[in-house]
Amino acid sequence: RWGRGSGWPRSGGIRGGAAMDLFGDLRRMNKRQLYYQVLNFAMIVSSALMIWKGLIVVTGSESPIVVVLSGSMEPAFHRGDLLFLTNFHDDPIRAGEIVVFKVEGRDIPIVHRVIKVHEKGNGNIKFLTKGDNNEVDDRGLYKEGQNWLEKKDVVGRARGFLPYVGMVTIIMNDYPKFKYALLAVMGAYVLLKRES
Amino acid sequence: LRKNVEDFTGPRERSDLGFVTFDITADILNRKKCIFDWNVKQLFLYLSAEYSTKNNALNQVVLWDKIMLRGDNPRLSLKDMKSKYFFFDDGNGLKGNRNITLTLSWNVVPNAGILPLVTGSGHVSVPFPDTYETTKSY
Numbered sequence: 001r002w003g004r005g006s007g008w009p010r011s012g013g014i015r016g017g018a019a020m021d022l023f024g025d026l027r028r029m030n031k032r033q034l035y036y037q038v039l040n041f042a043m044i045v046s047s048a049l050m051i052w053k054g055l056i057v058v059t060g061s062e063s064p065i066v067v068v069l070s071g072s073m074e075p076a077f078h079r080g081d082l083l084f085l086t087n088f089h090d091d092p093i094r095a096g097e098i099v100v101f102k103v104e105g106r107d108i109p110i111v112h113r114v115i116k117v118h119e120k121g122n123g124n125i126k127f128l129t130k131g132d133n134n135e136v137d138d139r140g141l142y143k144e145g146q147n148w149l150e151k152k153d154v155v156g157r158a159r160g161f162l163p164y165v166g167m168v169t170i171i172m173n174d175y176p177k178f179k180y181a182l183l184a185v186m187g188a189y190v191l192l193k194r195e196s
Numbered sequence: 197l198r199k200n201v202e203d204f205t206g207p208r209e210r211s212d213l214g215f216v217t218f219d220i221t222a223d224i225l226n227r228k229k230c231i232f233d234w235n236v237k238q239l240f241l242y243l244s245a246e247y248s249t250k251n252n253a254l255n256q257v258v259l260w261d262k263i264m265l266r267g268d269n270p271r272l273s274l275k276d277m278k279s280k281y282f283f284f285d286d287g288n289g290l291k292g293n294r295n296i297t298l299t300l301s302w303n304v305v306p307n308a309g310i311l312p313l314v315t316g317s318g319h320v321s322v323p324f325p326d327t328y329e330t331t332k333s334y
Contacts, residue, residue: 076263095246095258096301096313098311116284120251121253137281161311
């Protein structure tokens with residue numbers, strides 16, 4: 001590209017030449033093309049949101065995909081693994097199941113295993129959880145005075161898992177600059193990409 | 197799958213506490229083949245006691261668990277094991293309870309994919325005695 005001639009000033013090296021082309025593209029785009037690109041971008045974002053909402057409906061869980069944040073379920077799950085959850089109302093909670101729950105008043109979901117279940121005839125269930133890698137059960141994690149979890153605390157049951165994939169989320173959380181950089185690159189790519 | 201138990205109970209803070217000792221002999225297979233195939237990272241085995249009481253229609257308590265990694269022998273031959281976790285009832289439903297069912301189940305953890313829970317094909321029914329025992333060394 002940098003051998004083009006015809007009025008294009010040659011800047012130093014390949015990188016200079018590509019940058020000039022990018023700005024050239026921007027200048028040549030008129031308003032209509034810019035709106036088109038923005039709409040394209042908006043469509044991608046909307047589709048992604050629709051897929052996410054669809055998953056919430058289909059699985060019955062408010063957060064159908066979660067990232068494992070701690071090592072309390074090792075060696076089964078490690079920090080950064082991705083879990084797929086369902087939360088069907090008619091699915092009973094049973095010992096041995098891996099559930100993701102939130103302690104009342106706290107935002108962080110916890111992924112542990114159910115080790116005790118007491119269910120009354122009317123369907124009321126109370127249960128106790130423990131991380132595989134922890135020595136003691138989760139009573140220390142529950143609210144002050146709370147000894148059991150109930151169905152309402154459950155975000156979902158772990159049905160499937162993918163290793164490592166969730167690490168991206170953890171990195172973006174721990175290094176916000178990385179998140180902004182990634183968003184900027186994605187935004188620039190979509191806005192400037194031209195369909196030939 | 198075979199288990200033998202001898203047990204006695206004692207009340208603690210007004211809740212029944214059960215003591216169980218057991219043997220486990222098991223061969224973990226998946227449709228007659230070795231369960232550890234290319235996509236099985238580990239098994240989380242657990243022995244659970246299931247019973248019903250006046251207080252609660254269904255109770256499940258995990259008494260013991262073990263993590264079996266790929267490469268471990270899928271045959272289990274454990275004798276005279278004590279429960280790892282305290283077998284507390286929610287109330288006093290263990291005394292005189294004739295029907296406590298012990299089953300061995302496991303959670304298959306794949307390298308990637310679905311996490312199934314499988315129940316073993318054998319199970320044992322255990323009765324608890326009608327009287328409490330005063331503190332015995334355990």
